[in-house]
Amino acid sequence: MVARNRHPTSYFDKVNMKKSIGAKTILYPAPVLIVGTYDKNGNPNAMTAAWGGICCSSPPCVTISLRKATYSYSNIVENNAYTLNIPSENYVSEADYFGIVSGKNEDKFKTTGLTPVKSELVNAPYIQEFPLVLECKLLHTFEIGLHTQFVGEILDVKAEEAVLSENGMPDIKKVNPILYATAEKKYFGIGNKIGDAFSIGKGSK
Amino acid sequence: MVARNRHPTSYFDKVNMKKSIGAKTILYPAPVLIVGTYDKNGNPNAMTAAWGGICCSSPPCVTISLRKATYSYSNIVENNAYTLNIPSENYVSEADYFGIVSGKNEDKFKTTGLTPVKSELVNAPYIQEFPLVLECKLLHTFEIGLHTQFVGEILDVKAEEAVLSENGMPDIKKVNPILYATAEKKYFGIGNKIGDAFSIGKGSK
16 A cells, blocks of 8 residues: 555645534444334334444344333333344335334334334344344343443344345345435435455555 | 335235345444554554444444454553544545554554544544544443443544535535445445435325
């Protein structure tokens, strides 16, 4: 790798000054995750969350942070289980709707016509129409502040056959997931491939 | 919103069966986060991580999960501080390199020519050339398994003036961040805007 210090430090000192924009929850990109749960009566609910991500490789774990006031929070505490469902772009309206309305007041599956399917591994429903699903068993509950962080062990990942590549893994361009731009409160799609990981940065000495 | 149940359930039962692909750390998209730290001698280090995300709105917090074997793990424990730096697409080679090589063996700032700048808020360096930076004070350390999860309070976000939109917030298309496709081990860019959050899903009753 050729050193990329294309300007002397004095250039950056003058031109490249960073501007403080405050203590905000800005991170690019954030995911759009639909949390699938059952309530105490066995009714399925779906809620959109962007505060989450993979947090451990072994055991494979994923976090999702929810406010205690949400219906999904109570449902996860009740069942120690949830699914994370990755919507494709064509379900952006449903994904947004799941984040606007509470399951306390509406049957969101009925409203959208989407299909809850009971997981065979955990007591939570996944969304039939979404291309990629993680089935999670609650491992840890961490209190952070306004949000409670749930850490779930990923017991299985399920995908539509149509989104799998030749090696049997989900192809991100076929899954066609949604990104959430936290600072702008807008949804974006996936762009072009720009490189192979653990490869494009080699040969740097 | 018109119900989208365009096929009777029997259709999904037959055609839309999901395939199990195992208990894997697959989530689309994952971010590409460069963790900035100082070692005990005050030498700056940068490491790439994809296991992280926002985890609380108040206080504003972000998680990053690292293996204990990494140099950055020791540095965070030493200083209770780190920065998260969001590279733009044109730094994909450096971002990948930061994830391949250990700071135990190489001075990654020297190799890449990128510029470490000492944060005025926490004892950690940020990367001058990257458009978006989060300065984080360690709040919690959670043991999950192979990875340890650090929860940092975001004390400030700093951005290049050039990536700010008219409302003073960073524009994701100008930041031009990198996405990590976990199952494929490939990097992707940001695509097109597909909707406004808390808006496109309204009017669904």
